[in-house]
Amino acid sequence: MKKFLSLRWLVILPGVVAYLLNQYAQYHPNWAEQYSRTAYPIVSNAVGFLPSLVKFSVSEWLAVAVLLFLPVYLGYYLHQVIISKGDRGMAVYRASLGIVAMASVIYFWFTLLGGLNNYRDSFLAYTPYHEETYSEEELVKLCQSLADEMGQTRERLGEDHDFRLRAPDDFYYYAQQSVLSIQLLAKMYVGVCVYFNQDEVACYASAAPPSPIRIPVPIDLNRLRP
Structure with missing residues (x-):
């Protein structure tokens, strides 16, 4: 019994390691940046290989499994x-230790698969832009202006908005152009877009996202076609 409980204490170690990594990355963004550009792609590919072989979302099913398991465990x-x-x-004691052990493992993998990316350099570090401070009133005016322009554009388009049905071949052209644009962005901002391999590229869509948006290259156009 003591040996069994001692093994459970060992499972808590990943949570301690994850906490220390988060604390270190918080005060060393350069280290977090290097992790996101070197170790993270390797870990992400290794963990994502098996889930990529199936068509359903493995992460969602794991979340459902955990939610179903907890009531049974507590019961x-x-x-x-x-x-x-x-x-x-x-x-x-054993019930509490088991819950802490599960939380420790989940926290550890969350840290490796995205949590540390929160502390990397922002998008602005790779662009000539500077961070500006705007008032809430200015942001409201900007959103209203964009909404007005969108409304005017829709009025000029007319009633038929689904141009892809009238010219279905254009979908392939625009889909491929989107992929080429992502590749060009990866070359312009090396720190923002990172190639995982020759078939996949990851781009950060916000200043400090928990995880990148991963786009397959070359893209499977049949999967994107509506």
Whole structure:
């Protein structure tokens, strides 16, 4: 029994390691930047290889499995506490330790697969732009202006907005141009777009995202076709 509980304590170590990594990355953004551009693609590819072989979302099913497992887990140990006569404290201890161990493992993989990217350099570090501070009123005016321009553009388009149905062949052209644009962006901003391999590129769509947007290159146009 003691050996079994000792092994559970070892499972908590990944959570401790993840916490230390987050603390270090928070005060060393250059290290977080190097991780996101070197180690992260390797870890991401290694973990994502098997899920990529199936058509459904593995992460969503894992989340559902965890949500279904927790009530069963808690119900089991609650039953153990009720039926136990003189060993209830140990049952509560084992249940709590199991939950902490699971949270530790989840936290560890979250850190490696995206959490550390929150501390990398921002998008502005690779562009000639500078961060500006705007008031809420100015942002509201900007959004209103963009909305007005969009409304005017829609009025000029007329009632038929689905041009892809009238010219379906154009879809392939624009899809390929989108891929080429991403490739060009990767060459212009090396720190923003990172090639995982010859078939995949990752681009960061915000200042400090938890994870990049990964786009297959060359793209499977049949999967994108509406």
